[in-house]
Amino acid sequence: MRRVTFPSSGTILGRRRPHWLELLLACLLAGMAGSVAAVVAAKEAVILHVSYDVTRELYQDVNTAFAADWKARTGQTVTIRQSHGGSSKQIRSVLDGLQADVVSMNQALDVDQLHARGGLIPKDWAGRLPHGSVPYTSTILFVVRKGNPRGIQDWEDLVKPGVSVVIPNPKTSGNGRYSYLAAWGFALRRSGGDEAVARDFVQRLFLNVPVLDTGGRGATTTFAQRGIGDVLLTFENEVHLTRQEFGNDQLDVVVPSVSILAENPVVWVDRVVNKRRTADIARAYLEFLFTDAGQELAAKHHFRPRDPAVLARYSDRFKSLELFTVAEVFGDWEAVQKTHFADGGLYDQFYQKRW
Secondary structure, three states, rough: OOOOOOOOOOOOOOOEEHHHHHHHHHHHHHHHHHHHHHHHHHEEEEEEEEOOOHHHHHHHHHHHHHHHHHHHHHHEEEEEEEEEOHHHHHHHHHHHOOOOOOEEEOOOOHHHHHHHHOOOOOOHEEEEEEEEHHOOEEEEEEEEEEOOOOOOOOHHHHHHHOOOOOOOOOOHHHHHHHHHHHHHHHHEEEEEOOOHHHHHHHHHHHHOOOOOOOOOOHHHHHHHHHOOEEEEEEEEEHHHHHHHHHOOOOOOEEOOEEEEEEEEOEOHHHHHHHHHHOHHHHHHHHHOOOOOOHHHHHHOOOEEOOHHHHOOOOOOOOOOEEEEEEHHOOOHHHHHHHHOOOOOOOOHHHHHHHH
């Protein structure tokens, strides 16, 4: 009897497999591989969250809480990767190709660039989530050396001769922009709306700024770790982190009479989530911020929750002060950018007079 061999591929009972059969087997194997990949993808997902540089700790907690909630509801494991830096720098990175599924910034101006310059999101992005897609807010407060040796109580103390003020660069930092606009708004209110007085006040303020870091966290390091400056202007949530890291026995907090409401918008990036098929997770992740659990985490990290009930539970944490919005004093962010922060704008004019 003739022995029949079974080669590993290409033949059947010593004969070459027909071409059509090889194609069929290849398709079946490819389909099986695709099904396995789809199952793995269904069980695991990864999204990238690009944010500004003082939200690291907040989103570490949010990511853990959301991942557990998502797993319980869907059975799927999700990992949220984080990227932090100066807000304007982060937006440029996304426009240059960083594949962010979601973005959170401290001002609508930066988020708007994703539509205006990149077409990555629709123009009406702010209307897709509650409160104009702003789940929490903040404001600008003062951090001073222990005992407040300079006696700084309000904005007018910042322009006194010899007072050194640390503010991040308004060209690269939302923290810097809000500090600049808060000072301008204060001067407007004190002068009865005199723009010339406000301009002179802010110019004198920036003459007292010795260092311009690119972001809020860098400015905090300059003030608290390097020991530069008499007063640091920073977000309310960053005040808590600064004292926690560098010691309550080293620093005090001053709440000015009036400051600006810093509205912190969030958005999923349509072009990215549609390509990566992460739209459902990205949207659910941002919607989680508006839930009671998300609002509690915001308050825990000293961001002002939008839910009045949650805010009321933390009334001892958030000091009462008069707050004005960008829209109330300056109009929309596009006008603010053109007048104050665009190349050749008022801020550039102030900066040139420093030297």
